[in-house]
Amino acid sequence: xxxxxxxxxxxxxxxxxxxxxxxxxxxxxxxxxxxxxxxxxxxxxxxxxxxxxxxxxxxxxxxxxxxxxxxxxxxxxxxxxxxxxxxxxxxxxxxxxxxxxxxxxxxxxxxxxxxxxxxxxxxxxxxxxxxxxxxxxxxxxxxxxxxxxxxxxxxxxxxxxxxxxxxxxxxxxxxxxxxxxxxxxxxxxxxxxxxxxxxxxxxxxxxxxx
Amino acid sequence: xxxxxxxxxxxxxxxxxxxxxxxxxxxxxxxxxxxxxxxxxxxxxxxxxxxxxxxxxxxxxxxxxxxxxxxxxxxxxxxxxxxxxxxxxxxxxxxxxxxxxxxxxxxxxxxxxxxxxxxxxxxxxxxxxxxxxxxxxxxxxxxxxxxxxxxxxxxxxxxxxxxxxxxxxxxxxxxxxxxxxxxxxxxxxxxxxxxxxxxxxxxxxxxxxxxxxxxxxxx
Numbered sequence: 001x002x003x004x005x006x007x008x009x010x011x012x013x014x015x016x017x018x019x020x021x022x023x024x025x026x027x028x029x030x031x032x033x034x035x036x037x038x039x040x041x042x043x044x045x046x047x048x049x050x051x052x053x054x055x056x057x058x059x060x061x062x063x064x065x066x067x068x069x070x071x072x073x074x075x076x077x078x079x080x081x082x083x084x085x086x087x088x089x090x091x092x093x094x095x096x097x098x099x100x101x102x103x104x105x106x107x108x109x110x111x112x113x114x115x116x117x118x119x120x121x122x123x124x125x126x127x128x129x130x131x132x133x134x135x136x137x138x139x140x141x142x143x144x145x146x147x148x149x150x151x152x153x154x155x156x157x158x159x160x161x162x163x164x165x166x167x168x169x170x171x172x173x174x175x176x177x178x179x180x181x182x183x184x185x186x187x188x189x190x191x192x193x194x195x196x197x198x199x200x201x202x203x204x205x206x207x208x209x210x
Numbered sequence: 211x212x213x214x215x216x217x218x219x220x221x222x223x224x225x226x227x228x229x230x231x232x233x234x235x236x237x238x239x240x241x242x243x244x245x246x247x248x249x250x251x252x253x254x255x256x257x258x259x260x261x262x263x264x265x266x267x268x269x270x271x272x273x274x275x276x277x278x279x280x281x282x283x284x285x286x287x288x289x290x291x292x293x294x295x296x297x298x299x300x301x302x303x304x305x306x307x308x309x310x311x312x313x314x315x316x317x318x319x320x321x322x323x324x325x326x327x328x329x330x331x332x333x334x335x336x337x338x339x340x341x342x343x344x345x346x347x348x349x350x351x352x353x354x355x356x357x358x359x360x361x362x363x364x365x366x367x368x369x370x371x372x373x374x375x376x377x378x379x380x381x382x383x384x385x386x387x388x389x390x391x392x393x394x395x396x397x398x399x400x401x402x403x404x405x406x407x408x409x410x411x412x413x414x415x416x417x418x419x420x421x422x423x424x425x426x427x428x429x
Contacts, residue, residue, distance in 0.1 A: 039248040047255060048245050054258040058287040061265040069290055073336050073411045080288075095333030099323040110320070115414050117268035117285050140325040181333040208285040210270050210412045 067206040068120075068169075068197070070187055072113045075179045077169070077187060079200050086200060089193035090178045094185045099134055109134045111184040118163040118207045123198065127160035127170065128153040134184065157191055159198040163207050169197060242278060249425050250277070257422045260309050261287065264418050271418040272409075274353070274397065276300075278422075281401070283412055293408060296358050297400040299428040303421075306395035310347035310419045316340050316410040339407035342369060347419060352396040355410075357403040373398070397421070 039047065066086060069078040072093040079087040094113035101107035129152045136143045144150055157171015172178070172188040189197065243254040257273070264271045265287040273282040276298060283291040300306075318338055342365045345353040354373075359366040380391050401409070 044246075044248055044251075047248065047251050051243070051245065051251055051255045051258065054255060054262055057262050058258065058265055061262065062287045067286075067288070069288075071291065073408055096318070096320055096338075097323050097333055098320050099325075115412065116270055119268075138323055138325055181335055206268075206286065208270060208288070208290055210283050210285075210290050 063206050065202075065205065066200050067208065068201060070113070070207065070209040072115070072181070072209060075181065077189060077193070077197070079197065087193065087196050089189050089197070091193075092172065092174075092178050092180055092182050092188040094183055095181050099138055102137060109184075113183070113185050113187060113209060114165070114167060115209050118167075118209065120161050120201050120203050120205045120207065121164055122160075122162035123201070123203060124160040124162070126153075126158060127156045127168070129155050132166070157189075157194050159194050161197065161201060169207075170194065253277075253423055253425075256307060257420055260420050264309065264420070269418070270412075271420065272413065273420045273422060274399070275422045276397075277424045277426075281399070281405070281409060291408070291412070293401065293405040295399050295401055297428075298397060300395075300397045302393045302395045303397075303423050305393055306351055306397075306421050306423065308349065310349065310351045310421070312413055312415060312417045312419060313346045313348055315413050315415055315417075316343035316345070318410070336404070336407045336411055339410040341365060341403040341406045343406070343410055345413065345419075350394055351419075351421075352394065353419075354396065354398045355406050356398070356400060357406055358400050361403045 062082070066079050066081045069080055070076070070091065070093065071078070075091050075093055077087075077089045077091040078085055095111045097111050099109045099111070101109065130147075131150045131152055133143050155173060156168070160168045160170040162168050167185055167187075169187045169189065171191055171194045174182070174188075175190050178188065178190060244250050254277075261271075261273070261284075265284070268286075270283060270285040270290065273284060274295075275282060276295070279295040279298070280292050281295060282289055316339070318334060318340070320334060321332060341362060342356040343354075345355070347353070354369070356369040357365055384390050
C-alpha cells in the first residue's frame with residue numbers, strides 16, 4: 001500500500017516538475033515575436049508618419065455622433081459620444097434558450113440577441129407587438145390564421161427602435177427582470193431610459209452589441 | 211484694416227474656435243507605443259493597418275494585445291470592453307500576423323423551452339459559459355484560454371497536464387522521426403474565470419481577431 005502511495009506521489013511530483021520545466025522548453029515558449037531590426041532614420045520617419053496617418057484614419061472611423069453600446073453579458077445599454085457615457089441603462093437581453101419548430105426535424109429558434117454592429121432602422125411611437133409564431137408555440141397555443149389575432153398592444157412601452165430582422169429596443173411590463181437575460185432577442189428597457197434612448201438616437205445611429 | 215484691438219481679439223477668437231477639434235486631439239491608437247522604437251512601432255503600425263480595415267466595416271472584433279496585456283472587444287475603432295491578461299505564453303508568434311477568423315465559438319449548453327412543461331426555462335448566463343476553452347482560427351492559430359491557479363486550481367492543473375501532454379507528443383515526434391511538427395502559432399492566455407466566461411460569451415463564429423505581439427518575453 002505504502003509503495004503504491006509512494007509511486008503515485010512520485011508520479012504526480014514528476015508530472016508537476018515536467019509541467020514547470022517544460023514551460024521553458026522549446027515548443028511552448030518559442031515566442032518568436034517581431035525580430036529586432038535596424039532602420040535608417042528616413043525609414044523610421046516614414047514609419048512614424050504612417051502610424052500617425054493610420055491613427056487618424058481609425059479616429060475618423062469612430063462614430064462622431066452618439067452611438068449605442070449593448071453589453072449582453074451584463075445586461076446594460078449605454079449611449080456614448082466618443083468616450084463620454086451619456087446614458088447607462090439596465091436592460092434585458094436574449095435568454096439564449098432554444099425552442100423546436102414544430103414539424104421540422106432540425107429547425108429551432110435560438111433566442112439570442114444578435115452580436116455585432118447594427119443601425120437604428122426605425123423609430124416607432126406606441127408600437128404594437130405583432131406576435132410571431134414562436135410566441136404562440138412557446139405558450140402551447142395554436143398559430144392564428146388571422147393577422148389581427150397576432151396583434152397585442154401595450155406590451156412594448158411607448159417607443160420602439162428597430163435594428164433589423166425583427167429585433168427592437170423597446171419597453172417592458174416586466175421591469176423586475178431588467179438586468180437578466182430573459183428576452184427572445186430584443187433589448188428591453190424601463191420607460192424612462194427608453195424615452196432617453198428614443199430622444200438621443202436617430203435613424204442611422206450605430207448600435208454595437210457584444 | 212482692423213485698428214480696433216477688440217476687433218482683432220474677436221477675429222482671433224473666431225479663427226481659433228473654427229479649428230476642428232480633431233486637430234487639437236492628436237489620436238494615438240496605442241498610447242503605449244514608443245514611436246522611436248522601430249520594432250514596437252512596426253508592430254503597432256501593422257496592427258493598426260489591419261484594424262483600420264476591420265473598423266471600416268459594421269462588425270465587432272477582438273484585439274489580443276500582448277504588449278498591454280489586455281483583451282479588447284472593439285467596433286469602429288471604439289473600445290467596447292477590455293479585460294486584463296494575467297499571464298501568457300506563446301509559440302511561433304512570427305507566423306501570427308494578419309486577421310484571424312474564429313472557426314467556432316466555445317460550446318455552451320442551451321436549455322430547451324418545453325411548451326408542454328409549462329414552467330419557464332432558466333436563461334443562460336455568464337455562469338453557464340466555460341472558463342477553459344480553446345479557440346481555433348483560420349488562418350491557423352490556436353488561442354487556449356484558462357483560469358489562473360488561484361482562481362480554479364483543478365482546471366489549471368488539468369490545463370497544465372494537457373499542455374505537458376502536447377509538449378511530450380511534440381518531443382516524441384522529434385526523437386522518433388527527427389522532424390519537428392509543422393510550425394503552428396499558438397497562445398495560452400491566463401485570465402480570471404469571469405473574464406474567460408466573458409470572452410466565451412462575446413465571441414461569435416467568423417469573428418475577426420487581431421494579435422499585437424511583443425518582443426518582450428512572455429510573462
